[in-house]
Amino acid sequence: MQNTLILVGITLVIIMGITMTTFMFRINRYIRDMNKTLAHQYNLIVKIQSVLKNKSATNAVAENAEMIYQDLLQNLIPIMAAIDVMPRNTSEHPLWRALGGIMDEYAKNPFALEKLRRCIKLDSEIARSIDNYMRRADAFLVHLNSTEPDGILSATFTDGLLGQSLTFFAQAKQLATQEH
Helix, strand or coil: CHHHHHHHHHHHHHHHHHHHHHHHHHHHHHHHHHHHHHHHHHHHHHHHHHHHHHHHHHHHHHHCHHHHHHHHHHHHHHHHHHHCCCCCCCCCCHHHHHHHHHHHHHHHCCHHHHHHHHHHHHCHHHHHHHHHHHHHHHHHHHHHHHHCCCCHHHHHHHHCHHHHHHHHHHHHHHHHHCCC
């Protein structure tokens, strides 16, 4: 009888050991799965935070776009007057009408580049307006590139009238600074 009790006790200890081991393996697996889930959720939260921060910065640019546009336009007005260009007659924002007028004139008459070159060379106010415009437009594009994760908006500005005007002004400025 005593041997039977010892055998039953050992069997119970073995069964409890197996049960505890199984229970520990399950707990470890749940903890591992929970760690994976939490790590995944943390990575998602970091991505969401990054997107929201970028959207916030992009929204700040959009909210300040009118001030930026007006600043750029103020530098374009004397340039347009100097090369005798009128803005487009459209319902666009005045900045885009002005840039469109300049680029349309250049497309129709490549001599507009030479006119602008002469103005830059002979009129320090025009040269300063060109420098201010280029610096501010470039800073605007750099800011858009740094705050926008997918680059769609910045590519639109770079490939559009803003980027074209920067190229046009850079060519005129380079020609004006060369010795003839």
